[in-house]
Amino acid sequence: MNQTLRELELFKELNDEEVQYLASISVLRSYDKDSIVFYSGEESSYLHVLIEGSVKIYKSTQKNNEITLKKITRPSLIAELSNFKHIPYPSNCATLSDSKILLVDYKKFEEIILQNSSYLRRFMDSMAESLVDLNRVVATFALDATAKVAKYIFEFEEDFKKNTFIQSATLLNMTPETFSRSIKKLKDEGALRDKKTADKEKLKDYF
Incomplete structure (x- = not known):
């Protein structure tokens, strides 16, 4: 697990002690293609880090039609804004291919890892990119x-x-x-x- 984390660009600002701590509060989970990662309304207790594969963020209409909001490929954080704001996930997430996702206990992650100012900047940059993507999707609807x-x-x-x-x-x-x-x-x-x-x-x- 430690080696996997060290190889990720997402965590390059973390020192060895922080990487070891991150590994201790994380679980690496494998998902088959077309598996649900989380549903809209679920509590955002875990930070999801896409290690391998790809996923989609989508909403379902009352007629069960899907509206794809974003496609995400590795390596990337998934729906991190929900974690940061401590709100339930506003959309669904499902895999587009066989994938591996790191589930990080967000409360413990926030208490220690986000105190690293260099990593906090990267985390904020990731959220800003997510907002830009969302604005692009909203603009497309028109x-x-x-x-x-x-x-x-x-x-x-x-x-x-x-x-x-x-x-x-x-x-x-x-x-x-x-x-x-x-x-x-x-x-x-x-x-x-x-x-x-x-x-x-x-x-x-x-x-």
Whole structure:
């Protein structure tokens, strides 16, 4: 466990004693693909640190439709703002692949590790990035389907290239049919030639 923690960029500011303490208050848990990590409304007693794999943060509507808020890849903290504010998780979290997540007793973590000013800055930076991501998601809700797809390709071109249409549509909370129609429109209007060739200046005009 100590070696795993030392290898993580997330904890590079910690000294050997702090790393040993962190290991003593943590449990490394393995999750299969499509496993629930936590549900909305659960108490945020543990800080979740994604060591391997990927997860999604999402909400469910009354009609059981999923709205994906964020996709997270390793290594990263998960929903740390809830821990810091001592509030229940506002969203659900599930794995997108086989994953390993470190569960850290947050109360003990807060009492010792967050007293390290260097690490506290890193923790605050991580929360700031989460807020930026949330603002980006909220802004996307105001866009029409074609604008959403254009913005997605503009900001996450590599993900677009490697994902299937169904995967990309899910991330954007739209049906594959709507996603395909938007792609066709972008192609017809010259903003996109194929999966490997996009005109970023034209894409930017849509949002």
